[in-house]
Structures are given as structure tokens and as C-alpha cells.
Amino acid sequence: MMNVAIIGAAGRMGTRLIHAVCETKGLTLSTAVERDGHPQLGMDAGLIAGAGELGVPLTSDLDAAVAAADVLIDFTFPEVTLNNLAVCARHGKMLVSGSTGFTPEQKHQVEEFAKTIPVVLAPNMSIGVNACFKLLKEAARILGDDFDVEVVELHHNRKKDSPSGTAVRMGEVVAEVLGRDYNQVANYHREGMCGERTHAEIGMQTVRGGDIVGEHTVYFIGMGERIEISHRAMSRDMFARGAARACVWLQGQPPGLYDMQDVLGLS
Known part of the structure; x- marks a missing residue:
């Protein structure tokens, strides 16, 4: 089983990602992360998402969350994604990101991180x-x-x-x-x-x-x-299912920057 951490887990996309991870064979939700001061910190992430009790409390400790996971799923913003990449690289963990809006310089930074860890970065996971x-x-x-x-x-x-x-x-x-x-x-x-x-x-x-x-x-x-x-x-579920599929595909891949065309064998 791959241990999956989700950042922004209590948000609109994060809750759908929790469902997708729970429904995907070979994946298990290990940690769920939200910002400092979020009103639902400490609550069960499964209950927040409507997926049933999972025994995974919502936390703001990103470093500990990544350390306990094999892969981090990130649907945030470029600046946040780059910070998440730095944490993943420090722990030698994989990252799947659906963030968009990167500048050329930010894309270059992503490429540098991907030299040390496997990264799937796709503007659309569908x-x-x-x-x-x-x-x-x-x-x-x-x-x-x-x-x-x-x-x-x-x-x-x-x-x-x-x-x-x-x-x-x-x-x-x-x-x-x-x-x-x-x-x-x-x-x-x-x-x-x-x-x-x-x-x-x-x-x-x-x-x-x-x-x-x-x-x-x-x-x-x-x-x-x-x-x-x-x-x-029609819903965000298709993005979430694509991200879960990318996590499964990443297992065993060498460091590098990949997209969904790679995951789906369309490259």
C-alpha cells in the first residue's frame, strides 16, 4: 500500500481527493493537511470529507505529514507547490500536483526538484x-x-x-x-x-x-x-481520480518530471 498525504484536505478539491484515494486499490490515506488556524484541525479527515471515519486527524504539520507518506497530492498554487516540493525533496518523497499558473521561472524550479524526486505535474488530471x-x-x-x-x-x-x-x-x-x-x-x-x-x-x-x-x-x-x-x-471527481491514478503509476518511477500523458501511456 502507498501512503498518501493530501494538502488542502478540507477544501472542495481536497475532500474529493480523500474519496478518490479511499476508492483506489493500493492507496491509503496516511495524513491530511490544512493551514495553521483552520477551524477543523484535529477532526477526522474522513468525516470532514463525508467518506466515513478514517482515523486520520486534520493536521497543519506538513513536515511530519510528508515524512509519514510515500507521496503528497497537491492542488494548490505555484508558490505553495514549490514549498511542498522542497519538503518532499528533503524527505525523498514523491509529489503529484495539479496546480496551474506557473511562470517560466517557477517551472524551472519544479524541473530542478524533479531531478531528485519523481514528480507528476499536470494542468489537468482528467x-x-x-x-x-x-x-x-x-x-x-x-x-x-x-x-x-x-x-x-x-x-x-x-x-x-x-x-x-x-x-x-x-x-x-x-x-x-x-x-x-x-x-x-x-x-x-x-x-x-x-x-x-x-x-x-x-x-x-x-x-x-x-x-x-x-x-x-x-x-x-x-x-x-x-x-x-x-x-x-461535470464534477471535480475526475481530477481526483486522475491524481490517484498518477500516485499508483509513480510507484517505482525514477526521479523526473512527468505529466498525465506519461501516466496514461499517451506520450
Whole structure:
């Protein structure tokens, strides 16, 4: 059995991760972590998540939690993830992270930590979304430069980064196949007399509102026809199941930086 620690265990994502870990063969919840001063510290993490009593009290001691685990699951923010990576590296433990919004410098720091421990870092842990990444590569290869590309993503009103990490990765996937530099062709803003659309650009459009879990559509728009590759998330459970699957896959892997394409054998 792999011992799993979850950070942010009392949050919306953390509670779903507890369920996923409990439902995945080969995994057991060893520790559940929350911030200092959280009102539920000391309570049973299973009861907080509605998964039944697990005998795992909510703690704020990240160092002890990581020391007692084989792998830490992290759905937080880049700054927090980097701190978690430092703790995992110090203890020689693995990390699975679904955090998004990393700057190039922060990504480089993740790569440095991954030289010493196995790390799965993915903007989206959903199996369906990662299937979409594969489909996007094939679509871009077939359609080539004859189609304009636009990416539209929708999320809940509490999401902090924009565009989503998943949308950015979709744009990157298409750009790579078409031989374009994503950072040069991504267009995040159109307003006023901005001129005609350039052929090489990839439009990145963002919608925020309500409780939308996550929706992504990539449009390949040609003359007289349009192809849409879409994914709609109905709940956070699919992200949690993907993270649990990544934990199982990591067992026995050498140090390195992996993503869900590796976990699913799609690389």
C-alpha cells in the first residue's frame, strides 16, 4: 500500500481527493493537511470529507505529514507547490500536483526538484482532457495551416488564474504541431480597432461565472467548415481520480518530471 498525504484536505478539491484515494486499490490515506488556524484541525479527515471515519486527524504539520507518506497530492498554487516540493525533496518523497499558473521561472524550479524526486505535474488530471490533448495533436497535424485556431475556456467565478492551465496546454499542443512559438502567437485580448486576425495567432478566450467546474473547446475554423474538440467537466471527481491514478503509476518511477500523458501511456 502507498501512503498518501493530501494538502488542502478540507477544501472542495481536497475532500474529493480523500474519496478518490479511499476508492483506489493500493492507496491509503496516511495524513491530511490544512493551514495553521483552520477551524477543523484535529477532526477526522474522513468525516470532514463525508467518506466515513478514517482515523486520520486534520493536521497543519506538513513536515511530519510528508515524512509519514510515500507521496503528497497537491492542488494548490505555484508558490505553495514549490514549498511542498522542497519538503518532499528533503524527505525523498514523491509529489503529484495539479496546480496551474506557473511562470517560466517557477517551472524551472519544479524541473530542478524533479531531478531528485519523481514528480507528476499536470494542468489537468482528467483522463478525458488528456485524451483531448492527443486528439488535438492529430487534428492539428491533419488540418495544418489552413484553419484558424481559437481556444475558449469557462470556469467558476473563484478561479484565480486566467487562462486556465488546461487552455494554455491546449494552445501549446496545437502550436507545437504547427511549428509555432505559443508565446509569440497566443492572443489573449481583442478590443476596439485591433485589426484583422493574423493567420498564425491562436486566440485564447476566457469566461468566468457561477460554479462551472471547467469547460474547454478548441475551434479549428476553415472556409466553409468548423471542427470543435470539447471537454466538459461535470464534477471535480475526475481530477481526483486522475491524481490517484498518477500516485499508483509513480510507484517505482525514477526521479523526473512527468505529466498525465506519461501516466496514461499517451506520450
